[in-house]
């Protein structure tokens with residue numbers, strides 16, 4: 001196996017890119033994640049060590065010149081990384097104070113390890129080799145570990161080693177949030193447990209979430225326990241062990257730090273600190289044993305999640321796709337199944353968007369549905385548990401049913417901020433993005449897609465149908481009858497394009513008849529009606545009784561789903577919203593010339609005292625989301641149901657029109673556009689796909705990745721390969737293929753899960769080979785390749801020629 005597509009290697013230390021690398025080298029296991037900060041570092045403008053517990057939120061209020069704002073943040077938990085050293089007569093190790101002879105940092109995707117090697121010479125001419133390894137254990141979610149190896153190359157003498165747990169951290173990872181309160185933790189316990197073990201227990205000040213970390217540090221010289229002296233250091237929120245050990249030239253000192261992390265929200269625990277202490281004491285003896293069980297867990301995950309590519313020209317594509325899968329699985333993993341967590345837009349990798357959950361799962365679930373559907377199910381349950389809050393929110397807005405928040409955190413209330421800072425102008429601006437009610441279509445869509453991919457009728461029975469019905473109810477109520485037009489309308493909302501928040505001449509924010517919202521509302525109502533036919537009679541009756549769902553209400557849903565208004569331009573093109581056609585064209589050329597980077601036109605225009613609301617421009621795909629989510633056939637059926645017609649050639653014109661007017665201010669934008677171009681213009685699609693691939697590794701949004709990865713774009717890029725170019729669709733109880741590989745792709749292999757079947761898929765430009773990998777217990781699988789159906793029995797292979 002060529003190791004290269006599994007390794008990310010950095011050959012230098014570049015302070016200006018360290019924040020980005022820390023985000024990209026984050027290690028996590030779905031339960032907690034720790035940024036790839038150097039173990040000797042602290043938050044100093046270059047480094048930002050951060051450890052985040054999945055779903056570990058806390059709320060704080062800040063007085064912003066008289067306006068009190070409350071924010072719920074993903075809390076930066078105590079830093080377990082500190083493990084460093086000083087050579088006799090020198091200060092504590094600082095890369096900037098020595099002369100590096102060799103520097104290498106490697107993220108090993110196959111084994112989930114972060115490695116760093118530094119050879120350096122200090123002011124006294126002593127040459128030392130330093131090797132570090134780190135993991136966040138993928139099998140035992142409470143474990144993490146670090147190893148530090150020191151070899152004196154040309155000297156003998158004393159080394160002092162410090163291993164600490166640091167709870168003095170605050171949330172300061174996002175410069176834009178710096179004026180907001182960031183002190184979330186209070187220390188409960190900081191103590192020495194025994195000669196090797198430290199304990200730190202903290203509590204979040206508002207949510208009262210207790211987190212305990214224990215660290216066991218052991219020293220070995222030439223593989224045998226080392227003679228050393230020990231000292232304990234304690235400060236408020238901080239506890240450390242310092243060990244002094246003597247080394248002779250060429251001897252190998254290995255320091256092994258095993259850390260355990262528990263919280264008061266865990267299952268099967270008595271009390272967090274007690275568990276952390278106990279787990280640290282009983283963890284396997286040696287670091288190497290932990291590495292091997294950890295790496296094995298990753299091997300098992302990769303078997304389910306990997307894809308192999310052969311490219312016409314080998315380049316970094318394969319590696320980046322794996323990096324994206326890697327970060328997805330570190331954010332949501334089999335450990336998520338037993339937790340109450342959603343999938344955060346920026347991973348548990350940083351503090352951007354405060355760890356909140358948006359609609360981005362729409363771009364993430366399609367990959368999981370066909371690989372690890374149990375994860376989708378777990379994350380959908382995060383929504384279901386918050387159904388009472390969503391019902392309450394709908395009621396407060398004057399609607400029946402359920403209205404989920406645009407940004408969700410701990411308990412499912414709306415967590416969108418009320419003000420945000422435009423770093424360009426320095427002004428705090430009202431944030432009305434929570435008007436993106438379309439999240440309530442995304443959740444319905446996700447439930448439906450999960451069901452299509454898995455046929456999990458139990459999920460539908462207990463959770464899915466209830467949510468779909470409550471969402472249908474909400475959308476039917478959002479639609480208001482316009483007697484003059486004899487159509488239903490949805491007013492005062494925002495579409496996915498966050499640059500349009502309202503009309504320039506209207507005080508109230510929000511737009512009318514956003515096409516994406518209106519049509520997806522119709523889609524939800526159709527599925528709401530359909531799910532009634534899928535439920536067994538007794539459950540249907542139960543739900544209709546509990547929700548008081550009368551025939552008249554269902555008839556109303558049907559009526560709305562046939563008479564929703566869509567707004568078209570004069571030439572018959574779908575308009576982004578009512579009034580869009582009358583907006584001014586934007587001076588793209590002029591702005592490109594004036595500003596190097598025009599991704600964030602909202603900030604640029606606000607700083608100029610202008611607003612995007614006046615122009616035909618968008619941050620990201622809006623109308624085109626429809627072509628991303630719905631097949632051409634489905635879209636045609638929906639339009640017909642509404643009594644509208646769209647000539648097939650109009651799709652191409654619509655794509656062209658909106659693509660030209662999009663600044664791609666969200667990394668999600670490239671995913672959607674690459675998708676809608678996949679069959680229309682393969683070269684353009686591949687170009688956009690390549691841009692999505694670079695979103696995070698090259699930090700195309702200019703400084704945002706260091707605050708957290710963009711998980712939607714990461715998963716979306718993998719899904720472009722998995723579904724867009726293979727034409728895989730799950731609908732109507734059938735698995736469909738319609739491959740159309742870009743020229744750059746010579747071959748693609750992966751195995752997918754569909755209902756109870758596991759299928760090996762092997763695609764070249766000329767053939768599609770499908771192999772049934774499931775057991776004889778399950779029947780053959782009917783699949784459709786370019787509209788022709790065939791039967792695939794278990795353990796057999798079918799090779800289907802793919803003509804041009």
Ligand code: BGC
Pocket residue numbers: 345346353358359360496498619620665666668712
């Ligand atoms: C995008 C949203 C997205 C959010 C979180 C915003 O920039 O406009 O569509 O949900 O980021 O990723």
